[in-house]
Amino acid sequence: MLVLGLVAIVALNRTGTPLANPNLRDTPSAQDAPAPLRSGGAGAPASASNPSATGPQKILKLADHPILQDPNAGLQNRVCTLPTWQSTQAGAEAFFTAASKCLDGAWGPFLQTYHLPFTPPALHFPTGASFETECGTIQVGIATAAYYCENNLYVPFRGLQTDQYGNNPGVYLALIAHEYGHHVQEVAGLMDAAWQKIYEAGQNSPAGLEMSRRKELQAQCFSGMFLGAHVDQGGTVTRDMYNKAWNDQETRGDNTSRSHDHGTNAHYASWWRAGATSNRIADCNTFAAPSSQVS
Numbered sequence: 001m002l003v004l005g006l007v008a009i010v011a012l013n014r015t016g017t018p019l020a021n022p023n024l025r026d027t028p029s030a031q032d033a034p035a036p037l038r039s040g041g042a043g044a045p046a047s048a049s050n051p052s053a054t055g056p057q058k059i060l061k062l063a064d065h066p067i068l069q070d071p072n073a074g075l076q077n078r079v080c081t082l083p084t085w086q087s088t089q090a091g092a093e094a095f096f097t098a099a100s101k102c103l104d105g106a107w108g109p110f111l112q113t114y115h116l117p118f119t120p121p122a123l124h125f126p127t128g129a130s131f132e133t134e135c136g137t138i139q140v141g142i143a144t145a146a147y148y149c150e151n152n153l154y155v156p157f158r159g160l161q162t163d164q165y166g167n168n169p170g171v172y173l174a175l176i177a178h179e180y181g182h183h184v185q186e187v188a189g190l191m192d193a194a195w196q197k198i199y200e201a202g203q204n205s206p207a208g209l210e211m212s213r214r215k216e217l218q219a220q221c222f223s224g225m226f227l228g229a230h231v232d233q234g235g236t237v238t239r240d241m242y243n244k245a246w247n248d249q250e251t252r253g254d255n256t257s258r259s260h261d262h263g264t265n266a267h268y269a270s271w272w273r274a275g276a277t278s279n280r281i282a283d284c285n286t287f288a289a290p291s292s293q294v295s
Contacts, residue, residue, distance in 0.1 A: 056117040058189030063288035067114050074279035075106045075229040082236045085169040087162035093125050096155050103180045111187055121183045126156040148182045170241030171248050174223050181222030212261040213294045214286040217271040221284035224275030
């Protein structure tokens, strides 16, 4: 599979307050500011295909994808227990390993309800200045806090900028939840279907960039859903963590990165908050949204 990496921007903003309580409910039915912390890479297949001729299959659809149709479908409220954040290689590995298990427990049953071929992504913690993936050699820096490629999720500690972001576990949790959102898209078939459209239009064409934004903004919404479903459930996803993640969204996006493939800072925040507030996957149907909401 030929794959290309895209970048999702994460930056810290400590102002503002949540507008609504996200604690919802349902399961599927059938230079003043620090340099932006970025998560990377959603795999870009050269051609879309289902994983096997038998068994659960990806569904290569976008706005009309089955997981996006039920207005009452969301993630179960679950307990997620995470270790205390420590800004060390070992501390980060422990935190993200526990977070990935919570993400598996949230999204796995949801996707399996729709008979999709769910397997958890493999988690990797590169320690060098670069690391190898099926997407190619990835250089670690401020542009690579996390990277998703072909069912693999990479979190290089060197890219986390812990000297700037410090003890803000809600920010790091939203970061990995966004990248895991790309895995949800991959398993469901949304990723392949989106890249088909990008290839047809041209990756840097207006239509191709808009499709990239729709894909990235949906991963934002999925990240918000995860935190909204786990906050105040008796685990360690606290209201303070949730609030920090909520407030952090406003300085992410294309206004910060000066790109055109992820959405404006305002849209980057609004789609995350839509998922966090309602915990309804139908509210994450960026592929059905008007262009004005994914600019």
